[in-house]
Amino acid sequence: MNASYDVKFWDIRPNKSTKPGENRKTISYTVRWTVAAREKSKTFRTSAQAKNWLSDLRQAANKGELFDLETGLPQSMLKAKEARTVYDFVRAYIDMKWPHAAAKTRDSISDGLATVLPALTKDRPGRPDAETLRKALRKYALLPEAKRPDVPLESKQALRWLEGASLDLTDLNETKTVRLALDALALRLDGKAASANTIRRKRAVLHAVLEYAVELEELPANPVHKVKWKPPKTTETVDPRVVVNPRQAEALLTAVASVGGRGRGRRLQAMFACMYYAALRPGETVALRRQDCHLPATGWGRILVDVSRPEVNVQWTDTGDAHEERGLKHRGRDDVRPVPIPPKLVKILRQHIDEFGVAEDGRLFRSERGKVVASTAYTEVWQDARALALTPAQVASPLARRPYDLRHAAVSLWLNVGVPAPDVAERAGHGVDVLLRVYAKCLDGQQEIANKRIEDALAA
Incomplete structure (x- = not known):
């Protein structure tokens, strides 16, 4: 041999x-x-x-x-x-x-x-x-x-x-x-x-x-x-036109509960809320389990994110399941990302659990048949909610065109209210350098602050 x-x-x-x-x-x-x-x-x-x-x-x-x-x-x-x-x-x-x-x-x-x-x-x-x-x-x-x-x-x-x-x-x-x-x-x-x-x-x-x-x-x-061959430049930064403000986000989340047949929208409302209030990726959201959540009666809660279930064609998976379980993006397989969540999201999740319960494995979000929520299903609900909550001009614009844009809105909000970049990066599961590069165009008011500091320095 x-x-x-x-x-x-x-x-x-x-x-x-x-x-x-x-x-x-x-x-x-x-x-x-x-x-x-x-x-x-x-x-x-x-x-x-x-x-x-x-x-x-x-x-x-x-x-x-x-x-x-x-x-x-x-x-x-x-x-x-x-x-x-x-x-x-x-x-x-x-x-x-x-x-x-x-x-x-x-x-x-x-x-x-x-x-x-x-x-x-x-x-x-x-x-x-x-x-x-x-x-x-x-x-x-x-x-x-x-x-x-x-x-x-x-x-x-x-x-x-x-x-x-x-x-x-x-x-x-x-x-x-x-x-x-x-x-x-x-x-x-x-x-x-x-x-x-x-x-x-x-x-x-x-x-x-x-x-x-x-x-x-x-x-x-x-x-x-x-080979002297240059690929076209890629755009890494988030388009600020997709980012909703808090008022628009709440209107969209309210609209979600009103769309979709057989109460499908209401079943998905808390899932979209996790993308906005906790900046979870869709794959992280559909994998979220009750045991990952600390949901106190009052005050802030916490989510421990340790797995993701991104959707992909079954021919590429080992299990034949379109939502194969994976570790977190850019992290080791056993890494856990703690995400503090505001009282508003705590309340939404508690109400969701009371109304819909959880799957046998503890998953919070599932289809009417208990399966992992498919992207086609929640995207359809999201588009109906946009049509209900936004003006015709906004519906035709890039504003919150994809559910993923709720995550962009969350991270942009945190940065703009002054949460330190390392803390935002930890909550969102980014590196600090990537975070600042990707969200550079979504930082409102930073230019005015810089201009004022330069002006003060020149006056001194």
Whole structure:
């Protein structure tokens, strides 16, 4: 047997410069591990590269993969190492990445790769149309083999063509080849320009795949860095036009209770209140349980947010559930975020529990059938509430167009009334630098304060 489960890992070793006169700076980082007591190592230029490699190895070991005695690589990496075409390499990358990626991350990876793979092909007859190729990739090819459903004839033919036409992996060393992929990211299927955020997200997927090829020494360097290609600038800041004031927020929450058949709006009123008064993300709100809430008879309460259930297509989840449970965004799996909640929200939640009770697992918000509330259901209620609470001009505007905009309104309000940024960031689950960057345009009155301070300084 040329493989073993007996794998051990050592800490990453920084390598110091030995040149005379230098200040012994770190010049590289070495990952070391053993397979059946045989020592293996790989050296990287940066600490991040070394950590990524070690993480990939550890994840493969935790998944129970056999490690090859000769190369020291797990089976998933060997598959990528043996790939000769871009198409085969990408499929091996999916197999490696899938077990430890969130469902939304899997969806994003597939979306990006389904865009670039058709561009990285030879000019061969019988090319399927773009929509057929994308469907074959998204629904079948870019899934791990165990998750792949039976492939219909049309998709089989499309994938057979793609497999034969795919460029060799070594072709990616040519700048003109990588430019083909980058240019493909900038367009939608209908030929129109893609949004800046979509281009940025898909470029990150392409970059990660090529970095993996570099790690496996299939490419000498990431070819993306050689291409003089600039993606359009993305907008990270929240549009202040979407932010409602407290009076508008209350009007919307009141309207929610009056819309939707069979009392659906009233059942969802407290859920929207959590987004506004506690700045919870929708995925955090639908996962909220009674045991996470401290709801005193008077005064402020508290919510402990420790899980999120973002909605995604079931083909990307392990459970077949569209709301797979995940840890908090940008935090460790076991992290908990305490959020103080005002008496008004405490009262709303107490009334909701008295009227509707909770699910068997303690969830506060559920559909009439006890399921996790679907985004289509609460978005429909929200649009009806907007039509009821806002003027026609406001309905046609971006104002609170999405339920998520209630969270934006909450964070903007906290910042504008003078709550310190670190405290706001802790409540909202942001980093302080990201918080101030994202909400920069929603800070009312800050320019006047700055102008007054400058004026006073000049007068002195």
